[in-house]
Amino acid sequence: MCPKLKTGGNKLKEKLLNLGLNEEIYNEYRNDSEGHIGRVIAEYKGLYKIATEEDDILAKVSGKYIKGVVDTKDFPAVGDWVLVDRKSNKNGDGIISKVFPRKSVVSRKVAGKRLDTQIIASNIDYLFICMSANNDFNLRRLERYITIGWDSGAIPVIIITKIDLCENLANIKNEIESISYGIDILYVSALENEGIEKIDKYLFKGKTIGFIGSSGVGKSTLINLLLGENIQSVNNVRENDQRGRHTTTHRELFVIKEKGVIIDTPGMREIQLLDNINGINDSFSEIIALSKKCKFNDCKHNTEPGCAVREAIDSGNLTIDRLNSYNKLIREALYLEKKNSIKEKKVKRKQV
Ligand SMILES: Nc1nc2c(ncn2[C@@H]2O[C@H](COP(=O)(O)OP(=O)(O)OP(=O)(O)O)[C@@H](O)[C@H]2O)c(=O)[nH]1
Numbered sequence: 177m178c179p180k181l182k183t184g185g186n187k188l189k190e191k192l193l194n195l196g197l198n199e200e201i202y203n204e205y206r207n208d209s210e211g212h213i214g215r216v217i218a219e220y221k222g223l224y225k226i227a228t229e230e231d232d233i234l235a236k237v238s239g240k241y242i243k244g245v246v247d248t249k250d251f252p253a254v255g256d257w258v259l260v261d262r263k264s265n266k267n268g269d270g271i272i273s274k275v276f277p278r279k280s281v282v283s284r285k286v287a288g289k290r291l292d293t294q295i296i297a298s299n300i301d302y303l304f305i306c307m308s309a310n311n312d313f314n315l316r317r318l319e320r321y322i323t324i325g326w327d328s329g330a331i332p333v334i335i336i337t338k339i340d341l342c343e344n345l346a347n348i349k350n351e352i353e354s355i356s357y358g359i360d361i362l363y364v365s366a367l368e369n370e371g372i373e374k375i376d377k378y379l380f381k382g383k384t385i386g387f388i389g390s391s392g393v394g395k396s397t398l399i400n401l402l403l404g405e406n407i408q409s410v411n412n413v414r415e416n417d418q419r420g421r422h423t424t425t426h427r428e429l430f431v432i433k434e435k436g437v438i439i440d441t442p443g444m445r446e447i448q449l450l451d452n453i454n455g456i457n458d459s460f461s462e463i464i465a466l467s468k469k470c471k472f473n474d475c476k477h478n479t480e481p482g483c484a485v486r487e488a489i490d491s492g493n494l495t496i497d498r499l500n501s502y503n504k505l506i507r508e509a510l511y512l513e514k515k516n517s518i519k520e521k522k523v524k525r526k527q528v
């Protein structure tokens with residue numbers, strides 16, 4: 177249970193608890209003598225909407241804060257707990273002076289050639305990876321999302337949406353189960369209200385669920401169902417077009433009464449991973465387990481004798497596509513790692 181909060185009566189304290197405040201973060205906050213605690217619930221250009229114990233306020237980061245920023249990931253993100261100088265919007269925009277340590281961070285590399293990290297959401301307990309059972313379904317993309325999931329520190333859960341549009345669900349189930357070790361998978365249709373009740377077991381007061389996935393897979397529709405009201409705008413799909421148009425423009429955080437917090441994120445077009453080799457290894461844990469049985473420690477699983485990975489492929493226990501996908505992601509990660517170390521060296525040289 178959260179210790180008694182510094183200010184406010186029970187109702188205000190309740191608001192922060194409903195927003196997901198836990199003892200760990202609250203203790204961090206208590207060490208700061210000045211300011212109020214709030215959670216970032218939406219992000220606009222350079223402006224953040226913060227839910228405080230009293231009000232939802234708009235706030236910017238302080239000049240001093242900006243001076244300390246080394247990477248884009250140092251800026252506040254939706255889901256962050258921050259220190260702000262006011263708790264109501266009566267006196268204009270607030271100033272954010274600190275981001276409290278993040279318990280988990282869902283991030284990817286920004287699109288394009290830049291190396292910066294883009295934080296999708298933070299302080300998430302469960303990451304709902306949404307993919308539709310119709311034309312969005314893509315196993316290789318799912319592997320990327322799972323990697324982001326394991327890398328985040330949150331628990332990934334796969335949500336296969338729009339199952340009413342899928343004629344071969346059994347095939348899809350087989351394919352997904354072959355690549356998602358240790359991950360819960362839910363099959364849902366928001367349209368036909370099918371499987372939605374299974375989501376209930378992840379909804380707890382104080383816990384945060386983040387939704388990620390491509391645009392139009394039905395994240396907002398599902399969230400609306402869970403919230404029980406139409407807060408998010410949902411676009412109607414044109415006839416014969418199973419893809420929704422892009423609707424979410426910024427990440428938003430919602431509180432479900434007594435059942436935790438949901439963070440919706442804008443649909444992603446491209447998922448570029450960071451140099452997260454650990455996340456990749458977690459996502460392909462069966463390949464890692466097999467490679468420990470290879471005769472040579474540095475086996476590349478090509479033509480080496482005694483290769484357990486190749487043996488698994490030959491016996492039909494592993495697909496060649498899965499191995500190729502693993503190799504491709506590792507290559508991407510190593511390439512990024514190299515580019516990052518060159519960038520770091522350049523920065524250091526400038527500092528000397
Ligand atoms: N057939 C069917 N259509 C659905 C289902 N869920 C959502 N849709 C439709 O899919 C379209 C896109 O849904 P959204 O909820 O806006 O998708 P989104 O993932 O939030 O999209 P972005 O906001 O772009 O990220 C809408 O027209 C929904 O009505 C479902 O279970 N079955």
Ligand SMILES: [Zn+2]
Pocket residue numbers: 467470471475476477478480482483484485486
């Ligand atoms: Zn091998």
